[in-house]
Amino acid sequence: MSGEAISLSLGRQVVKAIRTVSGPSSAALHEPEFNGNEWRYLKECLDSTFVSSVGRYVDRFEADLAAYTGAGFAVAVVNGTAALHIALKLGGVEPGDEVLIPALTFVATANAVSYCGAIPHFVEIDARTMGMDAVKLDEYLAGMTTFRNGKRINRTTGNVIRAIVPMHTFGHPSDLNALISIARRFGLVLIEDAAESLGSFFQGRHTGTFGLAGILSFNGNKIITTGGGGAILTNDRELAKRARHLTTTSKVPHRWIYEHNEVGYNYRLPNLNAALGCAQLEQLPRLLKAKRNLFKKYKAAFKNVSGVRLVAEPAHCTSNYWLQTLCLEHSDTIQRDLILRISNDEGLMTRPVWKALHRLPMYENCPRMGLDVAKDVEARHINIPSSAKLGGITK
Amino acid sequence: MSGEAISLSLGRQVVKAIRTVSGPSSAALHEPEFNGNEWRYLKECLDSTFVSSVGRYVDRFEADLAAYTGAGFAVAVVNGTAALHIALKLGGVEPGDEVLIPALTFVATANAVSYCGAIPHFVEIDARTMGMDAVKLDEYLAGMTTFRNGKRINRTTGNVIRAIVPMHTFGHPSDLNALISIARRFGLVLIEDAAESLGSFFQGRHTGTFGLAGILSFNGNKIITTGGGGAILTNDRELAKRARHLTTTSKVPHRWIYEHNEVGYNYRLPNLNAALGCAQLEQLPRLLKAKRNLFKKYKAAFKNVSGVRLVAEPAHCTSNYWLQTLCLEHSDTIQRDLILRISNDEGLMTRPVWKALHRLPMYENCPRMGLDVAKDVEARHINIPSSAKLGGITK
Numbered sequence: 001m002s003g004e005a006i007s008l009s010l011g012r013q014v015v016k017a018i019r020t021v022s023g024p025s026s027a028a029l030h031e032p033e034f035n036g037n038e039w040r041y042l043k044e045c046l047d048s049t050f051v052s053s054v055g056r057y058v059d060r061f062e063a064d065l066a067a068y069t070g071a072g073f074a075v076a077v078v079n080g081t082a083a084l085h086i087a088l089k090l091g092g093v094e095p096g097d098e099v100l101i102p103a104l105t106f107v108a109t110a111n112a113v114s115y116c117g118a119i120p121h122f123v124e125i126d127a128r129t130m131g132m133d134a135v136k137l138d139e140y141l142a143g144m145t146t147f148r149n150g151k152r153i154n155r156t157t158g159n160v161i162r163a164i165v166p167m168h169t170f171g172h173p174s175d176l177n178a179l180i181s182i183a184r185r186f187g188l189v190l191i192e193d194a195a196e197s198l199g200s201f202f203q204g205r206h207t208g209t210f211g212l213a214g215i216l217s218f219n220g221n222k223i224i225t226t227g228g229g230g231a232i233l234t235n236d237r238e239l240a241k242r243a244r245h246l247t248t249t250s251k252v253p254h255r256w257i258y259e260h261n262e263v264g265y266n267y268r269l270p271n272l273n274a275a276l277g278c279a280q281l282e283q284l285p286r287l288l289k290a291k292r293n294l295f296k297k298y299k300a301a302f303k304n305v306s307g308v309r310l311v312a313e314p315a316h317c318t319s320n321y322w323l324q325t326l327c328l329e330h331s332d333t334i335q336r337d338l339i340l341r342i343s344n345d346e347g348l349m350t351r352p353v354w355k356a357l358h359r360l361p362m363y364e365n366c367p368r369m370g371l372d373v374a375k376d377v378e379a380r381h382i383n384i385p386s387s388a389k390l391g392g393i394t395k
Numbered sequence: 396m397s398g399e400a401i402s403l404s405l406g407r408q409v410v411k412a413i414r415t416v417s418g419p420s421s422a423a424l425h426e427p428e429f430n431g432n433e434w435r436y437l438k439e440c441l442d443s444t445f446v447s448s449v450g451r452y453v454d455r456f457e458a459d460l461a462a463y464t465g466a467g468f469a470v471a472v473v474n475g476t477a478a479l480h481i482a483l484k485l486g487g488v489e490p491g492d493e494v495l496i497p498a499l500t501f502v503a504t505a506n507a508v509s510y511c512g513a514i515p516h517f518v519e520i521d522a523r524t525m526g527m528d529a530v531k532l533d534e535y536l537a538g539m540t541t542f543r544n545g546k547r548i549n550r551t552t553g554n555v556i557r558a559i560v561p562m563h564t565f566g567h568p569s570d571l572n573a574l575i576s577i578a579r580r581f582g583l584v585l586i587e588d589a590a591e592s593l594g595s596f597f598q599g600r601h602t603g604t605f606g607l608a609g610i611l612s613f614n615g616n617k618i619i620t621t622g623g624g625g626a627i628l629t630n631d632r633e634l635a636k637r638a639r640h641l642t643t644t645s646k647v648p649h650r651w652i653y654e655h656n657e658v659g660y661n662y663r664l665p666n667l668n669a670a671l672g673c674a675q676l677e678q679l680p681r682l683l684k685a686k687r688n689l690f691k692k693y694k695a696a697f698k699n700v701s702g703v704r705l706v707a708e709p710a711h712c713t714s715n716y717w718l719q720t721l722c723l724e725h726s727d728t729i730q731r732d733l734i735l736r737i738s739n740d741e742g743l744m745t746r747p748v749w750k751a752l753h754r755l756p757m758y759e760n761c762p763r764m765g766l767d768v769a770k771d772v773e774a775r776h777i778n779i780p781s782s783a784k785l786g787g788i789t790k
Contacts, residue, residue, distance in 0.1 A: 032447075046433055047429075051427065052622055080661070107659070111661075219447055220448065220449075225447060227446040227447055227666065228664075228665040228668075256747060257747065257750065258502070258747070261757070266474045266623075268623075270668065354653040355653050360656070362656070362657050
């Protein structure tokens with residue numbers, strides 16, 4: 001067979017394997033489910049008239065998130081991007097600083113760095129985790145940085161490298177032990193972008209709770225949703241207090257005076273969205289079971305499809321399996337795009353990994369390591385329909 | 396009587412006058428009402444599973460807002476601050492530019508300027524409208540600016556003055572004719588901060604539709620609420636398209652590729668909040684009637700209280716009477732604070748005008764005109780309980 005014929009055949013096999021799990025109808029990449037107390041809480045919220053940024057659902061959602069993740073504190077905000085923007089500020093990221101982020105992540109990771117006036121610095125990817133490659137990063141930082149006046153300096157640009165922001169791709173934890181060790185050794189602040197990994201644990205500890213701060217997202221495509229929403233996690237009481245301050249226009253508490261003591265943000269999560277979040281969080285254990293069961297179903301469905309393998313959680317990790325992912329045997333974007341086309345034409349929503357961020361026009365001149373693996377991972381991976389309902393766990 | 400005794404007496408009279416309208420129980424500054432289709436639309440939204448940034452309520456809310464205001468286009472976003480941030484970007488505001496804003500406004504007006512890397516430049520207040528003083532601004536700009544290479548330059552700082560952002564205080568329209576004329580003559584972009592003035596008209600035309608763009612807020616304290624929300628209004632199709640692009644992470648439409656062509660924002664209004672907005676907008680005519688009726692009730696209640704007057708809509712304007720406002724005869728912050736204390740102690744939520752922004756630490760070094768009237772207006776005005784339900788119009 002020609003290369004195209006092989007790809008076409010593989011595309012058809014992929015569609016067939018997905019259909020054994022998803023059935024004959026079309027399938028979204030991820031669809032939320034509202035089978036619990038969602039309507040009850042929304043109605044209660046409306047009846048209370050407290051739908052905006054003050055209300056008991058916001059307080060409860062934050063307490064529930066802290067309890068579930070084991071973080072000392074959670075601060076609920078309008079979305080994951082806003083959460084990361086503030087987390088970077090908590091980490092002392094200043095205009096002109098560089099922030100190490102993976103080359104493969106949703107564009108919001110880099111945008112949040114930009115909002116601080118800082119510069120994304122792209123890190124190579126580990127093919128096993130699809131997150132940062134700690135071994136290569138270690139070597140890279142040892143070679144190209146120096147420590148001066150208590151700061152880690154990029155010797156090429158002269159900028160301070162302030163922070164390192166691993167992102168747990170599709171819910172699979174990055175190699176946190178090694179990254180923590182890098183952060184310590186090079187004097188960098190660790191901020192975790194756990195937007196995709198609510199319900200994912202690294203060596204038994206929840207992602208987003210390892211560094212100075214971490215962030216979660218509750219966008220409509222995430223494992224639980226608040227419509228739009230996010231949260232900042234931290235174990236530091238003072239940082240949590242500062243996060244609340246910055247996200248509520250930096251208003252100094254007073255019975256009536258409008259005193260604001262620094263440039264602040266209108267980032268707090270409305271109580272209406274928090275009400276939805278409280279109900280969704282109750283469903284998380286079931287949703288996690290369903291996502292894990294879906295992995296098993298796909299594992300069986302793809303067992304005899306040669307040329308692709310299903311991505312499993314990394315060693316010593318429990319992934320939330322937010323998005324199921326196929327890894328193609330060949331790094332071949334033509335083959336990948338053909339599979340994407342065939343499956344999407346069939347009504348099965350499949351997606352590539354993000355375009356590596358250093359290839360986007362606004363980030364093409366940012367500093368970066370060699371990114372050969374990032375390129376390879378980008379060319380090889382496809383997300384397939386991952387809704388919890390396909391997992392078949394209803395209770 | 397001593398000054399304090401007079402103030403004490405006035406404070407008690409104010410409480411008594413408010414109570415003739417509000418009754419014996421405590422009263423909020425503004426409480427939202429959900430007496431229409433709010434439940435129904437929220438439930439429909441939940442049942443559709445489209446709670447996030449794509450959905451038919453977002454489309455409908457935008458269409459309804461455009462129809463109501465007469466703007467060509469409305470783009471719904473997470474809040475008024477985000478709306479203003481993007482509107483300023485639409486207006487070409489660049490880092491280092493100066494933006495003319497009133498000295499008396501909610502801090503978000505200045506913050507949005509800061510997010511652009513630009514500098515707020517504070518404008519004197521007109522005591523009649525509590526908005527920008529167009530006459531003084533005209534004189535000021537003629538004296539301190541020059542036109543060079545097609546740009547309006549602040550001769551003192553050397554910065555470009557890019558835009559002028561009137562804000563319609565408590566729903567009362569600023570002197571738009573004069574401000575439009577200033578914008579034209581000095582080559583400035585006019586962006587209206589109509590966060591407080593949904594339902595307010597200047598010479599029959601809705602506020603927020605006069606300049607290149609305008610913005611609305613649907614925070615919990617506004618005349619209608621979406622929990623948190625805002626909108627950008629514009630008559631320019633291309634600008635509306637650009638606003639949609641910037642507020643959805645600048646993603647270039649494609650069936651599956653994640654291509655983003657500039658630094659974008661995660662600012663779109665979730666469908667869940669838009670569902671609430673659609674129902675609230677249906678109630679707006681009734682809410683406006685109630686707010687206007689409340690003004691009449693307070694007018695009668697305060698008729699015989701000497702030392703204060705109730706603020707009425709400016710000439711040739713229809714205000715939404717979002718917040719009812721007392722103007723004290725004497726510019727005396729001690730008297731004002733005593734009245735605030737007495738009324739708040741009585742469970743009647745009253746509030747001063749914002750602290751003038753040039754007195755906040757992060758904005759104290761920003762350029763500004765003489766702000767004597769702003770100081771005077773700040774010292775004289777008090778908002779009193781303004782919930783629509785006090786207006787007694789239930790249908």
